[in-house]
Amino acid sequence: MELSSSSYEELIYQKIKEAGDKGIPQRDLIKNLGLDARVANTVIKKLIEQKKIKKKSIKENGKNVIKLFPNEEERIVIYVKLENIVEVPCFTCKNLSKCGNGGITTPSSCSILSKYILTSVSAG
Structure with missing residues (x-):
């Protein structure tokens, strides 16, 4: 059974949110979810455009690793009544x-x- 594009989005976004401030290496995310790299990259690009996630190149153990992080703005939504x-x-x-x-x-x-x-x- 093939997942829809929105299901991929939800799945990838959920995994990135679970990683939190530590982030998750893009390569590991794709590998762990067993996704086609092209499909995953398209979804990741879409999530970045929607400003739900951000992508950073970080040096770990002397190697550059591309990590994905949830955007902080997305985490908390506060509604305020302006009347008072x-x-x-x-x-x-x-x-x-x-x-x-x-x-x-x-x-x-x-x-x-x-x-x-x-x-x-x-x-x-």
Whole structure:
């Protein structure tokens, strides 16, 4: 039974995700899955174009090895409701560019932010 192109994509992508930050050598991936090199290379190219994976040449034991890694952006998807964010005083503050730990203004020393947080907590 022949797998469809999307099945190859899912299979290859899953194996690359399982390898995580260590990556997986492209040659080993193709060999372990028993895929035709041309088919695998086409699928890998497609996954790279979709920005699901990245390909890097790394020196291991004195040899260049082509490794495949999952893209970090693909791992986490965060949904944020913007309704409450527009009320945060930081976004309209004239000191925003100077604010931060070690800066002139810090979130922990900002009276405007503290007041906003206390008001939000007591209202919630």
